[in-house]
Amino acid sequence: xxxxxxxxxxxxxxxxxxxxxxxxxxxxxxxxxxxxxxxxxxxxxxxxxxxxxxxxxxxxxxxxxxxxxxxxxxxxxxxxxxxxxxxxxxxxxxxxxxxxxxxxxxxxxxxxxxxxxxxxxxxxxxxxxxxxxxxxxxxxxxxxxxxxxxxxxxxxxxxxxxxxxxxxxxxxxxxxxxxxxxxxxxxxxxxxxxxxxxxxxxxxxxxxxxxxxxxxxxxxxxxxxxxxxxxxxxxxxxxxxxxxxxxxxxxxxxxxxxxxxxxxxxxxxxxxxxxxxxxxxxxxxxxxxxxxxxxxxxxxxxxxxxxxxxxxxxxxxxxxxxxxxxxxxxxxxxxxxx
Amino acid sequence: xxxxxxxxxxxxxxxxxxxxxxxxxxxxxxxxxxxxxxxxxxxxxxxxxxxxxxxxxxxxxxxxxxxxxxxxxxxxxxxxxxxxxxxxxxxxxxxxxxxxxxxxxxxxxxxxxxxxxxxxxxxxxxxxxxxxxxxxxxxxxxxxxxxxxxxxxxxxxxxxxxxxxxxxxxxxxxxxxxxxxxxxxxxxxxxxxxxxxxxxxxxxxxxxxxxxxxxxxxxxxxxxxxxxxxxxxxxxxxxxxxxxxxxxxxxxxxxxx
Numbered sequence: 266x267x268x269x270x271x272x273x274x275x276x277x278x279x280x281x282x283x284x285x286x287x288x289x290x291x292x293x294x295x296x297x298x299x300x301x302x303x304x305x306x307x308x309x310x311x312x313x314x315x316x317x318x319x320x321x322x323x324x325x326x327x328x329x330x331x332x333x334x335x336x337x338x339x340x341x342x343x344x345x346x347x348x349x350x351x352x353x354x355x356x357x358x359x360x361x362x363x364x365x366x367x368x369x370x371x372x373x374x375x376x377x378x379x380x381x382x383x384x385x386x387x388x389x390x391x392x393x394x395x396x397x398x399x400x401x402x403x404x405x406x407x408x409x410x411x412x413x414x415x416x417x418x419x420x421x422x423x424x425x426x427x428x429x430x431x432x433x434x435x436x437x438x439x440x441x442x443x444x445x446x447x448x449x450x451x452x453x454x455x456x457x458x459x460x461x462x463x464x465x466x467x468x469x470x471x472x473x474x475x476x477x478x479x480x481x482x483x484x485x486x487x488x489x490x491x492x493x494x495x496x497x498x499x500x501x502x503x504x505x506x507x508x509x510x511x512x513x514x515x516x517x518x519x520x521x522x523x524x525x526x527x528x529x530x531x532x533x534x535x536x537x538x539x540x541x542x543x544x545x546x547x548x549x550x551x552x553x554x555x556x557x558x559x560x561x562x563x564x565x566x567x568x569x570x571x572x573x574x575x576x577x578x579x580x581x582x583x584x585x586x587x588x589x590x591x592x593x594x595x596x597x598x599x600x601x602x603x
Numbered sequence: 604x605x606x607x608x609x610x611x612x613x614x615x616x617x618x619x620x621x622x623x624x625x626x627x628x629x630x631x632x633x634x635x636x637x638x639x640x641x642x643x644x645x646x647x648x649x650x651x652x653x654x655x656x657x658x659x660x661x662x663x664x665x666x667x668x669x670x671x672x673x674x675x676x677x678x679x680x681x682x683x684x685x686x687x688x689x690x691x692x693x694x695x696x697x698x699x700x701x702x703x704x705x706x707x708x709x710x711x712x713x714x715x716x717x718x719x720x721x722x723x724x725x726x727x728x729x730x731x732x733x734x735x736x737x738x739x740x741x742x743x744x745x746x747x748x749x750x751x752x753x754x755x756x757x758x759x760x761x762x763x764x765x766x767x768x769x770x771x772x773x774x775x776x777x778x779x780x781x782x783x784x785x786x787x788x789x790x791x792x793x794x795x796x797x798x799x800x801x802x803x804x805x806x807x808x809x810x811x812x813x814x815x816x817x818x819x820x821x822x823x824x825x826x827x828x829x830x831x832x833x834x835x836x837x838x839x840x841x842x843x844x845x846x847x848x849x850x851x852x853x854x855x856x857x858x859x860x
Contacts, residue, residue, distance in 0.1 A: 266850070491653060492687065542690035
């Protein structure tokens with residue numbers, strides 16, 4: 266019987282490794298293809314020997330930083346979603362639920378439309394806006410010394426509606442200047458450079474490392490509040506801790522590339538199908554798969570309608586929405602819950 | 604082992620449990636009985652700190668429970684809740700791993716010693732053949748045993764069981780009650796449980812605590828407590844009382860009082 270247990274673990278670890286290999290392949294493909302296509306050997310030469318020619322310029326300076334950002338943002342959003350799904354005890358939880366996206370959007374649009382002279386503070390402003398909205402949601406959800414998931418969800422819906430209204434109002438009042446705003450609101454990784462990578466990477470690595478430490482806690486919450494408490498967990502503290510890590514991950518992502526929906530919702534679902542609900546496997550797999558999915562999405566965004574570049578948020582919504590419905594249908598047919 | 608003195612538990616302003624004083628003795632099986640809504644589960648919630656008691660003292664090993672760290676309390680006291688659910692793809696063994704939580708730091712991994720304890724808990728609950736089956740696909744009785752096994756992996760001294768036999772057929776009821784008796788006898792486990800079946804309470808308990816409207820009505824051995832008068836007073840039902848060969852009362856309801 267020990268054997269079954271071992272083979273199941275081996276299988277799950279294998280799935281994670283395969284996903285990781287696919288990520289590497291997708292990365293090589295992404296930096297080889299675009300307005301100018303390179304062969305694999307040209308890409309490897311550009312990466313490791315950096316000859317002083319156009320391939321280095323394109324691969325090393327344009328495509329690689331952009332791909333790295335796509336991978337880390339995807340990983341951040343997926344891990345953020347998977348943590349919040351544990352916090353809320355609900356598989357439909359998504360980083361947007363905490364108010365982080367709508368808060369960041371409103372802050373960003375205020376800066377872009379009303380204070381363009383501080384445009385260089387856009388990322389910081391978006392992060393602070395998201396964090397403020399999130400604090401508001403959790404503040405409203407706090408009652409009698411505790412936070413209940415349902416209250417977070419309801420407070421999140423209300424705050425999102427309010428802030429979304431503010432964003433729409435500002436867009437309508439400034440419809441002549443809306444172009445750049447639209448791009449940001451739909452998430453875009455165009456023109457990302459090594460500077461953006463340097464801005465994102467330290468926080469992303471920190472957040473992802475912290476998320477690994479949350480695995481036991483996230484699993485405990487799956488058993489419900491009473492059982493978790495009886496096992497010695499401090500449920501409130503655990504919820505706030507997991508939410509904090511999730512918000513950090515989503516916040517830095519939004520600040521770097523704008524709003525990208527669906528990754529935080531769909532990727533954890535796909536991972537659950539592949540490695541099960543145990544966070545020891547689910548969380549690392551979501552992390553890798555999130556990177557893979559967003560990298561593929563961004564590569565499509567760059568190439569599908571070339572030379573026009575689509576915002577990756579649009580791609581994720583257009584492909585992600587139907588795919589999500591497909592997953593739901595499939596679950597119904599198999600007759601078991603998510 | 605577990606002592607309560609003048610304990611009051613409130614939901615909001617409303618007192619649910621009033622003046623609850625009792626000594627739960629080490630190595631004995633105690634059963635709390637009483638009508639629906641009499642406050643039985645609330646007593647459990649107070650004992651396991653899911654609810655704070657408003658006044659009075661609850662002590663485990665002479666230390667008030669509010670002085671325990673949550674984890675140190677969970678190493679002494681394990682609780683089987685009335686309703687439980689595990690994620691759909693968790694196996695019995697996955698579930699039992701959770702029982703080790705109170706013995707681990709927040710991010711500390713399980714080691715060989717934990718595996719040994721999990722193996723022991725699987726053996727004592729006779730789950731060897733089921734340890735890699737999904738918890739959700741077990742029968743009601745097997746599932747109940749799996750959750751009790753998780754409680755045992757905590758290595759507690761006291762086991763609180765909230766209606767462990769509700770929803771089970773008599774074969775599985777019998778299995779669970781025999782398991783409880785076995786744990787009590789072989790491990791000297793102190794057991795406090797809530798039961799609805801008075802005959803079960805009679806056959807398996809060293810002591811019965813009857814509560815009604817949040818207050819203790821009487822306590823004592825099954826023979827002294829389970830009388831027609833008391834059951835009529837507390838449950839508003841007339842009963843006939845037979846005798847098991849052990850001398851313990853067997854209770855059959857025969858009409859409304």
